[in-house]
Amino acid sequence: CTNDLDVEPGDPEAFLDTDFYADPASYRSGLAGVYGNLSLTGTDGAGSSNIQGLDAGTSQYGRGWWNLQELTSDEAIWSWENDPGLRELNRNTWNADNVVLRGMFGRVMTSVSFANEYLRQTSDAALDGRGVDASLRADIAEYRAEARFLRALAYYHMVDLFGKAPFVTENDPVGAFQAPEYNRERLFEFIESELLEIIPQMVDPLQNEYARADKAAAWMLLAKLYLNAEVYVNQDRYADCLQYCQQIINSGYELTPNYLNNFKADNNDQPARNEIIFPIISDGVTTQNFGPTTVMVNGQVGSQEANGGNFGVNAGGWSGALRVPAEFSETFQNGNYNIDVRNTLITEDRIINIPDVSQRDTGFIIAKWSNLTSDGQPGSAIEIVDTDFPMFRLADAYLMYAEAHLRGGGGDLGTAVGYVNDLRARAGNPNAVAANRLTLDLILNERLVELYWEAHRRQDLIRFGRYTGGTYNWSWKGGSANGIAIDATRDVFPIPAASLAANPNLTQNPGY
Amino acid sequence: QSVTVSGTITDAGSGTLLPGVNIVVKNTSNGVTSDFDGKYQIDVEQGDILVFSYVGFTTQEVPVTGTTLDVALKTDAAELDQVVVIGYGTTTIKDATGSLTSVTSEDFNKGNIVTPENLLSGRVAGLTINTGGEPGAGSTIRIRGGASLGASNDPLIVINGLPVDDNAVGGSRSVLSTINPNDIESFTVLKDASATAIYGSRASNGVIIITTKKGSRNLRVNLDTQMGTNTLPNKINVFSGNELREIVASERPGLLNRLGNANTDWQDEIYRNGMTSSQNLSVSGAIADVPVRVSIGRTYQEGLRLTSKFERNNFSANLNPSFFEDHLKINVNANASFEKNRFAGGEEGNAITFDPTQPVYDPNSPFGGFFQYTNIVDDGVLNADDLLSNSPFNPVANLLQNESISNVRRIYGNAKFDYKLHFFPDITATVNLGFDEQTADGYVKVSPFNPLSQADGRIIGSFSQYDNYQKNTLFDGYLAYNKDLGDFGIEATAGYSYQKFTSEQYNTGELLDDGPDTEPTLNVDTDLVLIGFFGRSNFSFKDRYILTLSYRRDGTSRFSPDNRWGNFPAAAFAWQINEDFFPESQAFSTLKLRLGYGITGQQNIGRGNRDLFLARYVRGLPASQYEFGGEVLTVGIPQFRNENIKWEETTTYNVGFDYGFMNDRFTGSIEGFYKESSDLLANAAISDGSNFSNAGFQNVGNFTTQGLEFAINADIIQPLNPNDFRWSLNYNATYIEREIKELALNQDQEVGGIAGGTGNTAQINRVGYAPFTYYVYKQIYNADGLPIEGGYADLNGDNIINGNDRYLYKNGNADVTMGLLSNMSYKNFDFSFNLRASLGNYVYNNVNSARAQFNLLENNAVASNLPRAVLQTGFNVTEDVILSDFYIENASFLKMDNITLGYTINSLFDGSASLRLSAGVQNVFIITDYSGLDPEVFNNGIDNTIYPRPRTFLVGANFSL
Structure with missing residues (x-):
């Protein structure tokens, strides 16, 4: 009986794709899977991972994005330099074998494959074959647009981090397909055209279910692309950036009155609902992950302060896993931020410098993120937090507008200054910026103050020409306690050696 | 006269x-x-x-x-006519063409043998057995180093014709721990492809055939009992309480106020002397002319680690009736085994770092009277807030307050029918039906007085239960033809084999918490079905020239219909050279040449990877869901898929000489082998974006193993009178060299996870090197020869010390392994010992690399102990030194596994019964330069504390009638 060799998955939670999509509810479940890749690392809890080469928790999408934007900049230092790859991010000495890079490359491209698979399974032909009814088809049209949004988002992250990507669509086979390499120009073009095409099919701003992308999320992604277009493709697209920022700002989103409510356990709900444009979900019970919010809440707990109780996690948290370099602290201390709720620095009994990374009592720490709700209730668990990660939020659109204006994108100065001052006012800062004092340097500092630890900093420093080279050296840049210049090569990360090997169409970035 | x-x-x-x-x-x-x-x-x-x-x-x-x-x-000195069980048949040593070694009960290792494989440790060239220290522990068994990189390297184990699953049911100590060593009659170790290829797809890593004892026509009774004490032979060298006070005073005086006044040796506290005992009774004889053997056995072992124990009760029955004037022979083996375990978690790492100035007990402690680092918030309830955050838990409390119990029931056996055709007696038809069912239930209960907290911070203990089940069923049917035509002899066998494996695991999840993420889970593995068609023929001429040809075609449910069938041929030739050139020579009594060639397959990439070729979706567990607008949605996630995955194949060449001198007083063999595994199954990177992961199982490369084996059995002193002094030796040595020849697209694989950092690795698989070669930084030393902290050589000269400066250095596998067994007797005394040696194996001392740095004296709010090795380096910062080649040590060793003295009284009941009394020591000594606890480690050479192997003092009595 050789027919016995034809087996089917035995597990009650595992299905053949045809069986899975035989259930109409699976179209939503499948979409949740595509979104889920932003937060979940696997199907079996926070310790499981569907990608390999690094620890499961570190492979989380948002965490990879956060690590690469923050640890490599002047905003954060990771104390546990034993953790593979992180020492080299702290010190800007990474190479192509870095596991965090490999993980992020893999995780982002897995989003591309999940989205492609979803598009394959929801093609007209597939739906016809399964006799899907018209009302579900209408929902699926929105789902498909969102899957394409998530794919565009993934390619944007590739553009920013690696400057290139293997280009795979739903028309390519599943398996070991060695996709062609797309450079920044081609990816930029794809992301732009893709977003412009799907926006009409997406739900209007604030009208979609929370955590699902709406038009504003797509506009924000376009605005980000245009703001950085000079870096990415050497094009001046500030006018386009400004236009989309304006569209977002006019679409009903509002700043939440309390700045810190954006970073609390109930930020998926009122009061932050109208400020957060696109989040990555986290929940201590149902969406467990070691993503950026869990890392930040536990990581910001001081080694000697053991102040985790203030943030709804264990008193000791992760024992001082995250601290800030002196230059970060100085930006607050030297600017007009003494009275400003965004200034969460904890300085008592600490020196501002970190002469030795392993000495966790040195350097200042911060208190921005929390697993307590806006009314002080604890989250559902004491390590994995309920706090969602705001990948896009309105305040960023305000600052992007101001920057795009200063960079010649049009709009008007009064509006731009107004937006900056709205943010200061919201933070209780009495020092309004005068119109004639609004400079790009001020914007860069203001972005740090408003958006620190939200995974923007490396991108910002590059756009302002302060990342590589020696114009701006922060502590531990280049591996030296005082910071030294690094080569311009490091404006993009290397293609991970394993990825390069598995797809010979890819080429290494110059200098690596 | x-x-x-x-x-x-x-x-x-x-x-x-x-x-x-x-x-x-x-x-x-x-x-x-x-x-x-x-x-x-x-x-x-x-x-x-x-x-x-x-x-x-x-x-x-x-x-x-x-x-x-x-x-x-003495059994015929040459042992050449000894019948040896091979795949789907038998042969004799004399006629064997493949590389095989048979060890029968007379030659088994003595001493404290709890699991069957230890009867063989050190006894067979090319076979290594590395057994853990816990009671009833399983072993890593390797024949000729294994042939795979990412797939299983475990040999196929066949018990009375039934290949067993190489995964133990969860809750059991190991695959073989349920089997009573006393029921075993013989092992045959098949090493080269010409011997193993009849098992086709499952034989790449060699085969161990276990045959159990059978009934006899005469009444025989054997009662065997052993008692012993397990003691701790060695500890990891850490500071005592007083020494730590001095070290802290000199190195980190700021921590002095965190020290206590006690002097606790935490290693002494987590270990104990344990008792071990075993009793076995077997009776064989004829009932109504049917030979029957029944046995019962009981083994009880207390582990060194507090609370751990292993208990096994075995029942076995064997019937071998024959009918129709021996034309139909039936052999039924039925075994039931009950294994009961208490598991104790690994507290070694905790014990060597827990502050020795703190006491074990604290009368004021709310945690069951055990000292814990507390920070009591006076709110009447205990929760995570009442503990000093990020401080370790008392290791003794962790052991005593955790109850992890399993009960395993295994029923296995086979019924074999050999029917010699009445009308054509040259042909025998055989059917073998096999069955192996294992069920395990167990629970893990943590006392509410243990500081362990739930995810929400409540300290209420923990409780969960599990039920695991696995079954494998076998049907083999084959015909054997056997004919002597004068000088020519022909044997031919052809048959069919079907085997199916099913398994599932149920876990209640946390029962003391009712959140959605603590709901029960049921995991059902996809069935594995293996089907084979096989044939073998032997042609002999004048009993001097023997040619064996075999062929097997195997199908596995693991691969797609296009890839699932594999063909595994083999050929071997043997020549009794001495018969041709010096037939009468006593001095040169045996010389046989054996040449073998064959291809074997491998498909075993683990229980979770039985359907990788299918397009699968898996739904997230309750903890892994996503939310849309506050609605919690079960995610459906496509899984890594490889439709092209196919057999890994190993081609083996073998040349061997069997020799015998002085009328076979000295016998043995010398063999050389070369194995090449191609289409290696390994978990490797896949083109990003093309699949639902960045890596997965693929056929990636090519890997070779070559080696030499030498074995000798010598009757050093062979007296005329058996009561005089007698001495025999059995010695073997194996040299093995392994190299990765090719990996798909030349990609490296980082392997060898280590402690210290999350997800850190210290080894790499790279083309041109042995698998699991250490991948580390080159330490720089100062003029005094001391390592410079953080001083790594800039091997690529770019002035940046980063991953590009790591290099490949040594590996954990031995170049040479040796085994020696010595048996002496004089009058009624017998004395034996066995030794094993391993040369050229290097160990990464992760105990020291992740712990022996002064910064670690401070563990957040508390003080910590360190390995004393820190004094040798003076290192401070773990991060700066953890991947230094300084921590890779030569771990060659010489180990005495057992020494036993026995005395036999023959004259009981008028000489019809005898009684042997014995006393011995197990794990007698180790000679090594390795600075850690024990140079024999697992994980391909990474030592991050092991369950120490006990030194056991034993007495025993064996009564036979």
């Missing part, structure tokens, strides 16, 4: 009485035979020589010097 000589004749190996032995006065026809009890009586002249002969035993000539003459006959 005429005298009457009398005596008893026994089998020198087993001590059993030999009836029917011919006793003749040399050069006369005067003779008698021994009676049912092995006794004889004969009238001779003083000075005559008596000749004792018996089929299957070496003839002995003994001069008459008195009136009593007891003789122990």
Whole structure:
């Protein structure tokens, strides 16, 4: 009986794709899977991972994005330099074998494959074959647009981090397909055209279910692309950036009155609902992950302060896993931020410098993120937090507008200054910026103050020409306690050696 | 002068009485035979020589010097006619063409043998067995180093024709821990492809065939009992309480206020001396003319680690009736085994770092009277807030307050029917039905007085239960044809084999918490079905030239219909050279050449990877869901898929010489082999974006193993009178060299996870090197030869020390392994010991690399202990040194596994029974330069603390009738 060799998955939670999509509810479940890749690392809890080469928790999408934007900049230092790859991010000495890079490359491209698979399974032909009814088809049209949004988002992250990507669509086979390499120009073009095409099919701003992308999320992604277009493709697209920022700002989103409510356990709900444009979900019970919010809440707990109780996690948290370099602290201390709720620095009994990374009592720490709700209730668990990660939020659109204006994108100065001052006012800062004092340097500092630890900093420093080279050296840049210049090569990360090997169409970035 | 000589004749190996032995006065026809009890009586002249002969035993000539003459006959010295069980049949050593070693019960290792494989440790060239220290522990078994990189390297284990699953059911200590070593009659270790290829797809890593004892026509009773004490032979060298106070005062005086006043040796506290005992009773005899053997056995072992224990009760029955004048032979083996475990978590790492200035107990502690680092918030309830955050838990409390129990029931056995056709007796038809079912239930209960907290911070203990089940069923049917045509002999076998494996695991999740993420989970593995068609033929000419050809076609449910069938051919040739060139030579009594070639397959990439070729979706567990607008949605996630995955194939070439000198007083073999595994199954990177992961199982490369094996059995002193001093030695040595020849697209694989950092690795698989070669930084030393902290060589000279400066250095596998068994006897005393040696194996001392740095004296709010090795380096920062090649140490060793002294009383019940008393020591000593606890580690050479192997002092008694 050789027919016995034809087996089917035995597990009650595992299905053949045809069986899975035989259930109409699976179209939503499948979409949740595509979104889920932003937060979940696997199907079996926070310790499981569907990608390999690094620890499961570190492979989380948002965490990879956060690590690469923050640890490599002047905003954060990771104390546990034993953790593979992180020492080299702290010190800007990474190479192509870095596991965090490999993980992020893999995780982002897995989003591309999940989205492609979803598009394959929801093609007209597939739906016809399964006799899907018209009302579900209408929902699926929105789902498909969102899957394409998530794919565009993934390619944007590739553009920013690696400057290139293997280009795979739903028309390519599943398996070991060695996709062609797309450079920044081609990816930029794809992301732009893709977003412009799907926006009409997406739900209007604030009208979609929370955590699902709406038009504003797509506009924000376009605005980000245009703001950085000079870096990415050497094009001046500030006018386009400004236009989309304006569209977002006019679409009903509002700043939440309390700045810190954006970073609390109930930020998926009122009061932050109208400020957060696109989040990555986290929940201590149902969406467990070691993503950026869990890392930040536990990581910001001081080694000697053991102040985790203030943030709804264990008193000791992760024992001082995250601290800030002196230059970060100085930006607050030297600017007009003494009275400003965004200034969460904890300085008592600490020196501002970190002469030795392993000495966790040195350097200042911060208190921005929390697993307590806006009314002080604890989250559902004491390590994995309920706090969602705001990948896009309105305040960023305000600052992007101001920057795009200063960079010649049009709009008007009064509006731009107004937006900056709205943010200061919201933070209780009495020092309004005068119109004639609004400079790009001020914007860069203001972005740090408003958006620190939200995974923007490396991108910002590059756009302002302060990342590589020696114009701006922060502590531990280049591996030296005082910071030294690094080569311009490091404006993009290397293609991970394993990825390069598995797809010979890819080429290494110059200098690596 | 005429005298009457009398005596008893026994089998020198087993001590059993030999009836029917011919006793003749040399050069006369005067003779008698021994009676049912092995006794004889004969009238001779003083000075005559008596000749004792018996089929299957070496003839002995003994001069008459008195009136009593007891003789122990040795199994035929050459052992060449010994029947050896091979795949789907039997052969004799003399006719064997492949590389195989048979070890029968007379030659088993002695001592504290809890699991069957340890009967063989160190005994077979090319076979290594590395057993853990916990009671009833399983072993890593490797034949010729294994042939795979990412797939299983475990040999196929076949018990009475039934291949067993190489995963133990969850809750059982190991695959073999449920099997009673006392029921085993023999092992055959098949090493090269010509011997193994009949098992086709499952034989790349060699095969171990276990045959259990059968019934006999005569009544035999054997009662065996052993008692012993397990003791701790060695500890990791850390500071005592007083020493730590001094070290802290000099190195980190700021921490002095965190120290206590006690002097606790936490390693002494987590270990104990344990008791070990085993009793076995077997009875065999004929019931209604059907030979039957029944046995019961009980083994009880307390582990060194507090609370851990292993208990096993075995029942086995064997019936081998024959019918129709022996045309139909039936052999039924039925076994039931009950294993009961208490598991103790690994507290070694905690014990070597827990502050020795703190006491074990604290009368004021709310945590069951155990000292814990607390920070009591006076709110009447205990929760995570009441503990000093990020401080370790008392290791003794962790052991005593955790109850992890499993009960395993295993029923296995087979029924084999051999029918010699009435109308054509040259053909035998065989059907073998096999069955192996294992169920395990267990629970893990943590006391509410243990500081362990739930995810929400409540300290209420923890409780969960599990039920695991696995079953495998076998059907084999084959025909064997056997014909002698004068000088030519032909044997041919052809058959079909079907085997199916099913398994599932159920876990209740946390029962003390009712959140959605603590709901029960049921995991059902996809069935594995293996089907094979096989054939083998042997052609012999004048018993000197033997050619064996075999072929197997195997199908596995693991691969797609296009890839699931594989063909595995083999050929071997043997030539009895001495028969051609020096047939009469006594000095050069055996010389046989064996040449073998064959291809075997591999498909075992683990239980979770049985359907990788299918397009699968998996739904997230309750903890892994996503939310849309506050609605919690079960995610459906596509899984890595490889439709092209196919067999890994290993081609083996083998050349061997079997030799015998001085009438086979010295026998043995020398072999050389070369194995090449291609289409290696390994978990490797896949083109990003093309699949639902960045890596997965693929056929990636090519890997070779070559080696030499040498074995000798020597009767160093072989007296004429069996009561005089006798000494025999069995020695073997193996040299193995492994190299990765090709990996898909030349990609490296980082492997060898280490402690210290999350997800850190210290090894790499790279083309041109042995698998699991260490991948580290090159340490720089100062003028005094001391390592410079953080001083790594800039090997690529770019002035940046980063991953590009790591290099490949040594590996954990031994170049040479050796085993020696010595058996001596004098009068009623016997004395034996065995030694094993391993040369050229290097260990990454992760105990020191992740702990022996002064910064670690401070562990957040508390002080910590360190390995004393820190004094040697003075290192401070773990991060700066953890991947230094300084921590890679030569771990070559010489180990005495066992030493036993026995005394046998033969004259019980008028000589019809005997009693052997013995005393011995297990794990006697280790000689090594390795600075850690034990150089024999797992994980391909990464030592991050192990469960220490006990030194056991044993006494035993064996009564046989």
